[in-house]
Amino acid sequence: MFKNGWKKKLTEYLKRKKRFLIGIIVVLVIFGYLNISSRKTSGSTNGAKTVTVNIDRNFEFPALNNQGKQVTDNIKFRIKGVEKTNQVLVKDQIFTAKNNKLFLIVNIDLRNDATFPLNILPGDLVRLSIENDRDTRYAPDLHNNLVSVAAISTKIDRVGFVIPDTSKNFVLYIGQIEGDKQEISLNFPS
Numbered sequence: 001m002f003k004n005g006w007k008k009k010l011t012e013y014l015k016r017k018k019r020f021l022i023g024i025i026v027v028l029v030i031f032g033y034l035n036i037s038s039r040k041t042s043g044s045t046n047g048a049k050t051v052t053v054n055i056d057r058n059f060e061f062p063a064l065n066n067q068g069k070q071v072t073d074n075i076k077f078r079i080k081g082v083e084k085t086n087q088v089l090v091k092d093q094i095f096t097a098k099n100n101k102l103f104l105i106v107n108i109d110l111r112n113d114a115t116f117p118l119n120i121l122p123g124d125l126v127r128l129s130i131e132n133d134r135d136t137r138y139a140p141d142l143h144n145n146l147v148s149v150a151a152i153s154t155k156i157d158r159v160g161f162v163i164p165d166t167s168k169n170f171v172l173y174i175g176q177i178e179g180d181k182q183e184i185s186l187n188f189p190s
Contacts, residue, residue, distance in 0.1 A: 047096070050085040051188050059174055059182070061125060063118035068146065075120045075149060076111035079174070083107065084188050088160060090142065097162070103142070104128065104161040104170065112149040119146050127173040127181070128161050137173060 059077040062070045083105040086097045097103055106126055112118045123143030129136060142160030149155045163170075168188045175181035 048087040052083045054081045055079045073114045078109040080107045100165050102165045104163045108157045110149045111154045129171045
């Protein structure tokens with residue numbers, strides 16, 4: 001009698017464990033599927049049409065403290081390249097250009113060689129003229145305000161402009177608001 005009761009309890013115990021393990025596996029499969037499908041929809045750029053021009057130009061600008069005041073240290077400002085695209089990712093959300101517009105995205109590396117954090121306003125350092133209109137300079141439509149760059153590190157950033165989809169020739173003006181600007185001419189094939 002004792003042996004039969006023990007076998008019965010063991011069999012019930014194993015059945016419960018088996019159901020529990022199957023339940024865990026089903027839950028993990030469902031979570032895995034949901035995680036993969038959400039990544040595909042939120043980060044997908046399958047419909048993006050992008051043309052890139054490599055720049056690789058280096059600049060240096062005075063850094064700012066947390067109150068926006070200039071300090072003696074500089075941040076190295078490198079423009080890696082510029083993209084003309086119909087889609088842009090902002091805060092994990094994809095925006096698609098409409099109404100005969102595109103995005104012009106300027107990709108930037110910000111390097112802080114100091115042993116303490118520094119700040120910079122990339123949106124104040126880049127202006128754009130479109131086609132032959134050099135008198136009209138546009139400020140970025142997409143930008144981070146005060147960007148903090150950690151001590152002895154490089155931070156990837158970007159600024160973006162909304163442009164007419166037929167535009168092919170641009171001039172970037174790089175420099176502080178009050179001061180000389182360096183010009184970078186951009187010519188896109190399409």
